Amino acid sequence: MSESGETALSFEGVCKQFGSVRAVESVTLAIPSGQFVALVGASGSGKSTLLKTVNRLVDPDAGHVVLQRREVASVPLARLRRSIGYVFQSVGLFPHMTVAENIGIGPRIAGEPVDAARISALLELVDLDPGMSTRMPDELSGGQRQRVGVARALASEPSILLMDEPFGALDPVTRDALGERVLDLHRRLGLTTVMVTHDMTEALLLADRVLVMEAGRIVADQTPSALVAGAGGAAAQALVAVPRHQAQRLAELSQ
Numbered sequence: 647m648s649e650s651g652e653t654a655l656s657f658e659g660v661c662k663q664f665g666s667v668r669a670v671e672s673v674t675l676a677i678p679s680g681q682f683v684a685l686v687g688a689s690g691s692g693k694s695t696l697l698k699t700v701n702r703l704v705d706p707d708a709g710h711v712v713l714q715r716r717e718v719a720s721v722p723l724a725r726l727r728r729s730i731g732y733v734f735q736s737v738g739l740f741p742h743m744t745v746a747e748n749i750g751i752g753p754r755i756a757g758e759p760v761d762a763a764r765i766s767a768l769l770e771l772v773d774l775d776p777g778m779s780t781r782m783p784d785e786l787s788g789g790q791r792q793r794v795g796v797a798r799a800l801a802s803e804p805s806i807l808l809m810d811e812p813f814g815a816l817d818p819v820t821r822d823a824l825g826e827r828v829l830d831l832h833r834r835l836g837l838t839t840v841m842v843t844h845d846m847t848e849a850l851l852l853a854d855r856v857l858v859m860e861a862g863r864i865v866a867d868q869t870p871s872a873l874v875a876g877a878g879g880a881a882a883q884a885l886v887a888v889p890r891h892q893a894q895r896l897a898e899l900s901q
């Protein structure tokens with residue numbers, strides 16, 4: 647972790663309701679620059695909704711979201727989204743565009759197209775052969791597509807990376823390798839990263855800090871080592887019980 651002490655992203659009393667569902671309920675939180683945060687919790691607890699308030703895919707009913715000292719609501723939408731790398735589970739590559747065109751789409755829309763050397767460098771960042779730049783998305787494996795999604799998210803040189811279940815659809819080996827790669831990029835590029843995941847093992851192994859959401863609220867805010875040591879309360883410990891139990895069973899097998 648290379649935290650500068652400066653706050654990169656903060657939520658102040660953020661609320662979002664859909665009809666009668668209180669998806670996000672009074673979330674107040676500050677994320678220092680350079681931190682890798684995992685956001686975990688049961689399905690429907692509000693993780694994606696909270697993440698989407700940062701790039702304004704969701705506008706809160708109340709409260710403020712502040713990114714790099716500017717309230718996101720006051721930043722022109724295109725500029726805001728260019729300053730944020732966003733990776734989501736379904737990747738959303740354009741099927742009729744090559745890998746290179748997909749990676750360069752953000753800068754191109756902004757009128758600052760990237761050259762072939764930059765595309766190659768971005769592909770290398772995510773461990774893909776630059777020769778893949780001319781392929782179409784349907785000529786890639788799921789893991790390769792997700793790597794292209796990460797390269798695309800990094801193309802505008804964002805300082806913050808938001809990931810919503812980025813590895814959810816991948817096999818465990820690919821998932822592990824890509825998680826390590828993203829952690830490496832997070833460190834090397836000095837990013838601030840917020841990752842939504844259902845996988846507590848992934849959260850514990852990748853993040854500096856784990857936030858647990860329940861019914862729209864943050865109910866635990868702990869380091870991985872504190873969580874493993876038993877901190878965070880009942881909801882957090884119910885999630886930690888899964889990897890703990892698996893680790894015990896594996897240890898028994900090796901005896």
Ligand SMILES: Nc1ncnc2c1ncn2[C@@H]1O[C@H](COP(=O)(O)OP(=O)(O)OP(=O)(O)O)[C@@H](O)[C@H]1O
Nearest residue numbers: 664667668669687688689690691692693694695696
């Ligand atoms: N656009 C929407 N319209 C109506 N309800 C919504 C909308 N988006 C989310 N919700 C509801 O808000 C609640 C929180 O949803 P959200 O997607 O943030 O949860 P989550 O923790 O990310 O869930 P999952 O882990 O299943 O992705 C859920 O009850 C969901 O049905």
